[in-house]
């Protein structure tokens with residue numbers, strides 16, 4: 483499969499978004515490197531480049547770069563904050579046939595919420611940019627970085643995207659940054675499961691395509707993203723090949739551990755070979771860790787695992803209360819078993835750190851309406867989230883036990899007593915079921 487190629491045109495930016503993970507600086511990719519990328523893309527049959535930044539439209543030779551790509555028949559996806567779209571649209575429109583998609587970042591369903599993350603006036607600029615795309619028939623999508631500030635607006639954001647006519651909404655979970663940690667605005671690991679459940683629910687309602695990017699917990703062995711299946715190549719504004727766009731120029735990271743090759747010293751084909759070798763080595767080491775039991779539960783969140791491996795989040799040591807920081811310590815072998823236990827609780831939504839997961843009590847959420855179905859389990863409806871949920875007969879039995887409130891151990895004991903089942907298996911299934919109920923807001927800590 484030909485790889486997708488991502489290019490960070492510049493690390494300059496006209497905004498200063500609260501959540502941004504890119505260290506802002508005045509690096510612009512040399513046009514000579516763009517030419518090399520274009521001819522290499524053609525030689526490997528890659529048809530589309532993803533242009534990002536910083537703010538890619540701020541590259542001083544942006545029109546020339548687009549012209550170079552299009553002259554050689556390449557398409558492009560442009561990831562932009564939309565701020566200066568009214569100035570650059572004519573350049574883009576000239577190459578309309580080569581636009582795969584313009585992806586506007588939208589970090590809130592309301593002006594207030596989006597501008598709080600991105601600065602005053604940013605929301606109106608996105609709406610203006612969208613109106614231009616609609617008028618000129620330029621295909622566009624939206625990208626939302628989910629933070630504690632907008633996590634409750636997901637439904638409104640999807641609705642807004644559908645109304646605007648976006649062809650896709652990509653939903654990316656916040657990657658930790660020092661600024662967000664200082665503001666106490668990091669996502670909690672359990673939020674990742676919630677976002678997945680919410681996106682799944684919304685996808686059943688809306689026809690707009692909702693894409694979850696990498697970063698959410700994965701339990702399968704398949705590679706979680708194009709970079710890790712060897713089908714992605716990313717070139718930074720400093721003319722280097724990075725292991726992944728999410729790791730390049732990572733704020734607070736202060737290292738080049740993600741850099742695979744410097745294009746001032748190596749040709750692009752050679753750099754690409756190095757990248758594939760680096761991916762192989764990374765995947766091998768990861769499988770080994772998983773097999774020998776040194777995976778923490780948060781290691782199942784692939785981008786988080788990468789951030790740790792490439793030493794981008796060492797600064798989290800200063801935020802010892804954060805579950806991410808505890809996980810970092812676990813990976814270094816500090817207090818590992820205790821931290822692993824706490825992490826398991828983190829993904830399951832255990833907010834009460836004073837109690838161990840074994841003694842923690844769960845009970846039914848008071849806003850859930852239950853309808854017993856004749857011989858078919860029961861139907862649940864949470865009046866707040868409006869999320870329907872079906873329980874089969876066994877799940878209904880557990881649900882009933884949760885009415886007065888009980889611990890995992892009490893639930894597990896009741897199930898051994900009633901059914902003839904394997905003890906370990908019952909513990910595992912019960913944990914997964916409680917996580918699912920918790921992520922859907924159907925149970926609360928008693």
Ligand SMILES: C[S@@+](CC[C@H](N)C(=O)[O-])C[C@H]1O[C@@H](n2cnc3c(N)ncnc32)[C@H](O)[C@@H]1O
Nearest residue numbers: 501502503535536537561562563587627656657
């Ligand atoms: C780095 S920006 C570059 C393109 C352009 N400046 C923009 O904002 O769309 C690309 C995407 O990364 C997202 N992003 C930035 N920091 C992030 C973080 N800490 N976690 C997750 N996504 C982040 C942005 O919201 C944006 O959608």
Ligand code: SF4
Nearest residue numbers: 495497499502536563
């Ligand atoms: S998210 Fe995009 S617009 Fe915001 S500061 Fe970062 S690079 Fe700039």
Ligand code: SF4
Nearest residue numbers: 707709726784785788
């Ligand atoms: S940070 Fe790692 S898991 Fe996330 S997209 Fe990049 S390579 Fe994939």
